[in-house]
Amino acid sequence: MKQSFSQKHTKNTFFWGFTSLLLFVSLLSSAQMRPLSQYGFKVGTGISKTAIIDNPSNIIPKYRNDFNVGLFYRRNLNKFSIQPELYYQVRGGSFKASTNFAETGNTILRNHYRYISVPLLFGYEIARNISVIVGPEYGYALNPNTNKGPDVANDFNLVGGVRIDMLDMAHLFSINIRYVHGLSNTTTKTYTPTGGAAIPLTFQNRTLQISATYNFSDYYNWYKKHGVRKKKK
Secondary structure, eight states: OOOOHHHHHHHHHHHHHHHHHHHHHHHHHHHTOOOSEEEEEEEEEEEEEEEETTOOSSOEEEOEEEEEEEEEEEEEETTEEEEEEEEEEEEOOEEEOSSOOTTTSSSEEEOOEEEEEEEEEEEEEEETTEEEEEEEEEEEESSTTSSSSOSOSEEEEEEEEEEEEOOOTTOOEEEEEEEEEEOSOOOOOEEOOTTSOOEEOOEEEEEEEEEEEEOHHHHHHHHHHHSOOOOOO
């Protein structure tokens, strides 16, 4: 059965369109080879709370939103990566209770734990431009032993999450989604139930972070190659 001209034209258009798409994807993939070293800055937001372990009190932890900002360095080794960071973050959430807190005189206590944090993250690429990350994080409180700060300055955490490297030709951006699980007790407070003895409390930080990194090193390399060049006299 003979094909009409329109059918042949449609098949030819589909064939060349599909071939062009494959060629474009191939070129894009080759352009996405990551540099060996990357560095830059990060900024994002976090949803945090202070978990009360085996809570014996009438205090209910509440979430709060805060920001984080800092610097990072990444070393890429094929599918693996190592990424130390130095950044500032606010954590702590807030507390609600049936009785007034001594610090505020009301039933709400808004914690404001300010940390300088240093994670060391290990990444593995599980799919194109998608890596799982895991590693330890150390935090040092800038406002310990204050009304809104933690009672303990040192804070040790475990980090797990995903990094998504964006499909830009200059490798400039990444999106990071992380869960930061606190291991340290951040308080020395106790809770005394009616007619009972004082019970030591255990507070631990819990944070979900979403941030974007900007690879300044890749912009610098891209600008050296493609940026504005002065005309020779």
